Amino acid sequence: MTQYLISFDSGAMDHISEEELPDVGKVSHGVIQEAVNAGVFVFGAGLQTQRASIVATDGMVTDGPYPETKEVVGGFVVVDVASREEALAWAAKIAVACRCAQEVRELLPDPETDAMLRQAGRR
Template sequence: MTRYLISFNDGAMDHIPGDEMPDVGKASHAVIQEAVAAGVFVFGAGLERQRASVVATDGFVSDGPYPETKEVIGGFVVVDVTSHEEALRWAAKIADACRCAQEVREILPDPETDAMLRQADRRSA
């Protein structure tokens, strides 16, 4: 299985009238519940609308994002699926529920981190 980041930009849902947001929330949660039931949901969240803090390699903290950044992530879902096509199908469901386009990117596999997570899961069980 391969993990994919499905995300949308901050402000992508600004076109939705406030009185319709509860319906968007219900539709979005229904898709997430479907992903959970299908065993592909890893994690997801909306991000607070605020300026990010950027921590440099020397530990210096500044307000972000970087000046050349035009868009920042407004929310995301990580799915673990068998193919890019399956990730696109989940993204289409999320796009429909959220009423905004979704970006789909493959997450690079990291066997060492995966092994650490499995070990941590065994300790907490």
């Protein structure tokens, strides 16, 4: 199985009125429950609308994102599925539920981290 990041930009849901948000939340949580029931949901969350803090290699902290950044992630879901096509199918369900386009990217596997998590009883 392969993990995929399904995400949308901050502001992508700005077209949804305050009155509609509860319904969007209900439908979105229904899709997440479906992914949980299917055994493909790994993790997901919305991100606070705020400037990110950037921590440099020397430990210096600055406000971000970098000035050239035009878009930042507003929310995401990680799914663990057999194929890119399956990830795209989940992204389509999420796009309908959230009423906004979704970006899909494959996460690189890291066997060493997986081994650490297994040893810690986390996988």
